[in-house]
Amino acid sequence: MMDQVTEATRDRFAALKALVERQERPGRWLVLTHDNPDPDAVASAQILARVLRQALRQKVTVAYGGIIGRAENQEMVKSLRLPFSHIRNLSLKRYRHFALVDTQPRSGNNQLPSRTIADVVIDHHPLQAATQGGPFYDIRPKYGATATLLAEYMLAAGVQPTHALATALIYAIRSETLDFAREHIGPDKAIHDLFFPLANHKLLARIQSPRLPLSYFGNLHDALENLESVDSLILSHLGTVEQPDIVPEIADLLLRLEGKTWSLVTGYHRDRLYLSIRTTNTRADAGSLMRRILGRRGKGGGHGMIAGGWIDASKMTVPAERRELQRKLGTRLARELKKNPERLARVELRRQEE
Numbered sequence: 001m002m003d004q005v006t007e008a009t010r011d012r013f014a015a016l017k018a019l020v021e022r023q024e025r026p027g028r029w030l031v032l033t034h035d036n037p038d039p040d041a042v043a044s045a046q047i048l049a050r051v052l053r054q055a056l057r058q059k060v061t062v063a064y065g066g067i068i069g070r071a072e073n074q075e076m077v078k079s080l081r082l083p084f085s086h087i088r089n090l091s092l093k094r095y096r097h098f099a100l101v102d103t104q105p106r107s108g109n110n111q112l113p114s115r116t117i118a119d120v121v122i123d124h125h126p127l128q129a130a131t132q133g134g135p136f137y138d139i140r141p142k143y144g145a146t147a148t149l150l151a152e153y154m155l156a157a158g159v160q161p162t163h164a165l166a167t168a169l170i171y172a173i174r175s176e177t178l179d180f181a182r183e184h185i186g187p188d189k190a191i192h193d194l195f196f197p198l199a200n201h202k203l204l205a206r207i208q209s210p211r212l213p214l215s216y217f218g219n220l221h222d223a224l225e226n227l228e229s230v231d232s233l234i235l236s237h238l239g240t241v242e243q244p245d246i247v248p249e250i251a252d253l254l255l256r257l258e259g260k261t262w263s264l265v266t267g268y269h270r271d272r273l274y275l276s277i278r279t280t281n282t283r284a285d286a287g288s289l290m291r292r293i294l295g296r297r298g299k300g301g302g303h304g305m306i307a308g309g310w311i312d313a314s315k316m317t318v319p320a321e322r323r324e325l326q327r328k329l330g331t332r333l334a335r336e337l338k339k340n341p342e343r344l345a346r347v348e349l350r351r352q353e354e
């Protein structure tokens with residue numbers, strides 16, 4: 001199994017081991033994912049925790065902020081019995097060391113306090129300036145999933161995965177790469193194939209097609225009623241959603257509409273407007289497009305073909321004002337894609353009766 005580990009990972013694991021071993025004041029670790037964790041974040045955090053515990057003899061808690069939104073992700077945590085605490089139930093004073101996975105310091109999508117230095121950051125999003133101030137980081141945008149990178153650490157550490165972890169890893173890689181359709185898959189396929197025999201296939205199937213709450217169908221209904229399009233761009237603005245992950249989920253779905261190569265979905269949850277951009281264009285840079293659209297009002301980023309972000313809407317209480325913000329963002333994206341925003345028009349799902 002060791003030959004699946006790249007030299008880079010072997011070196012980085014040795015550096016991580018050295019960092020842990022030279023700790024002057026050992027203490028508990030808190031491994032944090034990004035808020036509203038997706039399968040890649042969940043699997044990455046669980047694998048890092050196992051490496052820290054098994055290979056480096058550390059005490060570790062794994063936590064997240066926001067909510068575990070998608071039914072698939074809830075099923076993943078539940079049926080694989082993954083220990084995963086909400087940060088609001090923890091006292092940060094109890095932790096001496098902090099690790100971030102699938103996210104980076106000050107990216108606006110995790111609960112690491114802004115003055116706390118992360119001891120360890122492992123991610124596949126583009127390197128952020130704040131990350132470089134920490135003692136250990138491993139940022140590899142060539143990886144389709146952060147969990148793939150963590151699986152390499154596990155191999156380098158000589159730690160065996162549990163069946164639950166192998167199952168989590170397989171689901172993370174598949175969902176993050178859309179079954180290898182999205183992004184350059186890099187080493188993801190090799191790790192997927194190596195760990196696939198160890199996964200629990202019955203649980204994997206259950207995670208992939210979970211029961212769905214009625215609210216899911218309600219949001220989907222709203223999205224389909226509010227479709228707008230210009231050329232190859234399709235978009236939809238949702239009102240208030242029960243959980244923010246429905247926004248990227250619908251953006252993925254809309255991208256499957258024939259003739260469309262870009263999708264944008266927005267929706268309000270609590271004090272924020274969430275946005276997701278998707279494209280089928282393999283040479284696109286959706287992440288920087290997202291940052292241009294958000295300007296200084298929001299936070300966001302992504303990879304080549306997917307991007308997410310949010311804007312603080314706590315001061316926007318009037319519904320008309322909230323809708324106007326959504327409309328503006330749609331216009332801005334159309335313009336960035338060199339499409340005439342004045343030609344953005346409603347999409348009717350049924351042909352008009354004669």
Ligand SMILES: [Mn+2]
Nearest residue numbers: 040102145146
């Ligand atoms: Mn990821």
